[in-house]
Amino acid sequence: MKERIIVVGNGMVGHKFIEGLLNSEWAENYEIVTFAEESRLAYDRVKLSSYFSGSTAEDLMxxxxxxxxxxxVRYLLNEKVTAIDPATNTVTTHTGHTETYDKLVLATGSYPFVPPIPGKDQPHCLVYRTIEDLEAITASARESETGVVVGGGLLGLEAANALQNLGLKTHVVEFAPRLMAVQLDEGGGELLRRMIEDLGVGVHTGKNTAEIVAGEESRYRMNFADGTHLETDMIVFSAGIRPQDELGRQCGLQLGERGGIAINNACQTSVDNIYAIGECALWDNKIFGLVAPGYQMAKVALAHIVGESAEFVGADMSTKLKLLGVDVASIGDAQARTPGAQCYTYSDGVARIYKRLVVSADGKKLLGAVLVGEAEAYGTLQQICVNDMDLPEAPEQFILPAIDGEAAPGMGVDALPEGAQICSCFDVTKGDICCSVQGGAVSIGDIKAETKASTGCGGCAALVKQVMDSELTxxxxEVNNNLCEHFAYSRAELADIVRVKKIKTFDELLDSHGTGLGCEICKPTVGSILASFWNEYILEEQHAGLQDTNDIYLGNMQKDGTYSVVPRVAGGEITPDKLIVLGEVAKEFDLYTKITGGQRxxxxxxxxxxxxxIWKRLIDAGFETGHAYGKSLRTVKSCVGSTWCRYGVQDSVGMAIGLENRYKGLRAPHKIKFGVSGCTRECAEAQSKDIGVIATENGWNLYVCGNGGMRPRHADLFATDLDDETLIKYIDRLLMFYIRTGDRLQRTSVWLENLEGGLDYLREVVIEDKLGLAEELENDMAENIGNYQCEWKTTIEDPEKLKRFRHFVNSDESDSNLVYMNERGQPRPATEEERVKIIEAVEVAS
Amino acid sequence: MTTSNAALAESVPEQSGEWMTVCAMNDLVPGTGLCALVNQQQVAIFYSHRLDELFAIGNYDPIGKANVMSRGIIGSVGERVVVASPLYKEHYDLRTGECLESEEHSVPVYPVRCADGQVQIQI
Known part of the structure; x- marks a missing residue:
């Protein structure tokens, strides 16, 4: 007989518990039932704000x-548990449904605290917690010009960001004298305020809202206790959370004085078979309002239920995040409340950086830290603090700017204990990462795939790399990214050399930077780099010998040595006349025809x-080469878009054709595929492409670095509501940056996963032009585009080049080894068996 | 330019015949190969401009089972001069015909030279 576990609440923590149990060896012993008050199962509340930048509820699931x-797992949606009877082990829902349990897990979470201000219950006075809340905020914003967020903490600033993205003139009203009063000290809060004000958000600290009344210019007026006021059309309350402990109160569980269901180190409440985890639980008189401690509780409760030993002993509340584009981090005792604590402070008003270290009275231990404006040291400092490690001499080096190219100080990850948690999102320890390296992982991409480390918030990326590098050493x-035995350089380094030294041939590069004769790895790689930057005809005498199997005869070699021919059909749009030509050519040359996944x-x-x-016929009919043979732009797949479709909001076919014609022939570290969809229904599957473009009412959303195929990767939303010009500018920059820095045969998906700093860094380079490269990248792209030629047109116009296209240099015979069979009305290569039979038959006959 | 392949003398026993002209030197694009039909045999001929040397091997890829060797990329592995099969990229030593990745596979090698601007093969 299976034991029944009921999980009340299917939020992030409740789901974590269920997932943990399902993935454990004990899964078979239990029956799981879960109740969700909301209309959907667990979604990622941490990434809730991405809903405003284009993510859908689906993306967040x-x-x-x-x-x-x-x-x-049995689940009941829209079903709120209203009563628990510990005597009979029964729960009852608001619809009267009852269910009995052996073990009960309360993961009811929290609710937003709304201060008791007169007027708070009017329309357009909202909170920020669920997807439904965000839908209400979006609807309200449509009828508003200004918006106020009450609360200047973590969530409040996130909400402010959302309002600004919705196009509102945004204000933040905070009761405390500074922003993020819990996490930051005065200096950090002050700098954060200045930076946020620079972004056009009004910041009003030390304001106690007395009432919300009808406004004169806007919908409402907020009157403050100090006699001042602020007018706004809508208000979002984000003034902290309160534990959702109603059920505990109803059934007599022990609660804290200010709420919260009290739990012990095993996450048990005052009734043994009832557990509480996440934000509804009170441990040591503390509520933990972050997801990582909630996940820990889920783990501990699960372990206790199945009879393993594990304890919850508190959690590190350090945080690092980007708020309205500003890096902010807080570690440990950020406000130096520990008796005798001393501080190191670095403040740069010009570059807008503030950093403070809080150390113990004897200066040996790190108690806490605040980083605003720049937070790269977070990973290191957080580890030193959490693991109670000794500080090195001169700890000020952690917050002082690096001098002339000196590497930022590390703590020496060797000093970290094996059990040190490196990634808190997925609870990955130093030991886990080392294990994965011992098992053969050699890149950040490998580590991510294996351990999930750094795939959540990404805050630990730098530290993960340090641990990996140290273990490899x-x-x-030896982490050797040499291209091959002939070049002691990576592809990216060779690309730099070729570009900066303006090297135009492989021989020149081999003479100056290589050894030996080259090989089938470095020759095509360098050939591709030369083509990316100079875009000369690839079958010029000096380049021909570099080209890989497919490039060298401008066709895709098949298993029997014959080729497939793929003319470009930009955007998948083709006239009937051209279709007829393709049919005629196929018939005349007895070719097998198939529609490709790229709409050609x-x-x-x-x-x-x-x-x-064949190509003469095709080119005369107006076709050009499709570069199906190249590590280059392949196709831009499109849906039919607003021209025909009832739902389309933009001309996706027009955009797809424009993009395909712009980037055709662009050679890159690997092939590149695009997709353009005319609305959010996404019929072109753009989110599985290297570059995905999806139409919105206001322009285009740009998705990057997706992939289908062997290792599917959902593309990341990169920028929203772009006009045509900005869209193309970003794609130009991104592709050229990929061409410069990608590894050999590295698709954009893997490239991004290995890019230090990840998506944020890519945005900084492409959108904010952090490296000052944008213009150069655009110019490189313009030059490449300017030098485009249809390689097949060039080839058939040059009798010298055509000489290579015959099977024998000294005979007009063709390869006698080719044997074809008929299948479903078309030719196909004979199998080995069939071939032997046919050849025997021919011999007998002769 | 140097002509035939010195190392070949030992590995290829008893050459029957005459030198046969198959094409002009300038039919060969430097650093690439081409295929000639000699006595009904398909022969892949390569010219390394960096070594200023000609090589000739069988055109049939014994692993990929197709007549494609002349379309492979030539280069070096350590001191050995090789061609990589265009199908699955195994390396064949251009002087001995051995497959570097698979001992049991090899391709025939043929003496080849340049005389009066003409490429000649013995088969």
């Missing part, structure tokens, strides 16, 4: 009904000597 069904694994037509089985004649 942590699980799905299908998954729960498949794994046997220990194992004596592939003609298979062309022998090398037939290629020029």
């Amino acid at each position: 942590l699980t799905s009904e299908t998954e729960y069904q498949a794994r046997g 220990k194992l004596g694994v 037509i592939d003609l298979f089985g062309a022998q090398m000597h037939e290629l020029p004649a």
